[in-house]
Amino acid sequence: MLNPSEVAPVPWRNGAGTTRELAADPSRWRISVADLLEDAPFSAFPGIDRLFTALGPLRLTVNGTVTDLERGDQLRFAGEDTVSVTLDQPTRALNVMTRRGLYRAEVVLRSPSERSPDGALASVDLGEEIADIFLTTLA
Template sequence: MSSMQVCDIASIPSGTWRNGKGVTRTLAAEGTDWRVSIAEVERDGPYSMFEGMTRLSVILRGKGVVLRAGRLTTSLTPFAVAEYDGATAWDASLTDGPVTVLNVICKRHVYRPTVRALSGPVTVPAGVTAIVLAAGRACHGAASSEAAPHRIAVDQFAVFQKLEHPVRISPDPVDGKDGGFGTIPHLVIIEPATV
């Protein structure tokens, strides 16, 4: 199996948003090319701008956020993936109280990010970087059916750097619980954009 790091989500120190208006935990990053993080949005206000970047967001806890910029509107709702332009000056309005958001930010046309909920087994192809957020349910990762799986416990995350071989990720077949980061495991894949 390719290099895998497993950490407790709560062990990652909080940092301040680029605009200083909130806090975030960076789970994985590749310089300024891409970043996967969990942000706490506790009040209405401006979102940080990221010129030349694509943003994907998923509400893990809370009712949602509406982003507005002039006539543009983007709604972030629980467990749905929203994609939007990082260079836009978005102003956020909370739907009904604070939210916890999984954010993926990548250089446009350089990387292609995807985020999906893990409701069943998924095979991640070789050549990509994968981040598994085991929020609410434990997961297992194995390089083949013969290999011993590596466990990712509840409220941990795993980073598989530039996979040399495909990896099968499976959530445990039990109901999850909200330990603070949602109940549904998520898989983030960062891969080079095709030319």
């Protein structure tokens, strides 16, 4: 079980926020929890597909398209897309990044009292929920 509170935050690539890298195979995939403290642009990750799971209410703008997300809502976008977050209050987000063409990520949220499903790459302790992360091989 991965626990974000046990990992020190590090600055984003662009310096506009912080993240806690929970697990990674650096050339293939990465699981992290971002601390979203203020409105900010996201860092670019060309060649990477991102699955973003909101852990609180927020607004994402991806290539000019605005999407309001609530806790548990997910959005997929390319790492080279122009993305920014707008917040009414600080929150967090779970990010699963995969090398384009290698994997497709899925995140399933469940209660801590529910049994962990078979085949998860990792499980993340989010307090009132557990996030199970699955990768499907594409290549």
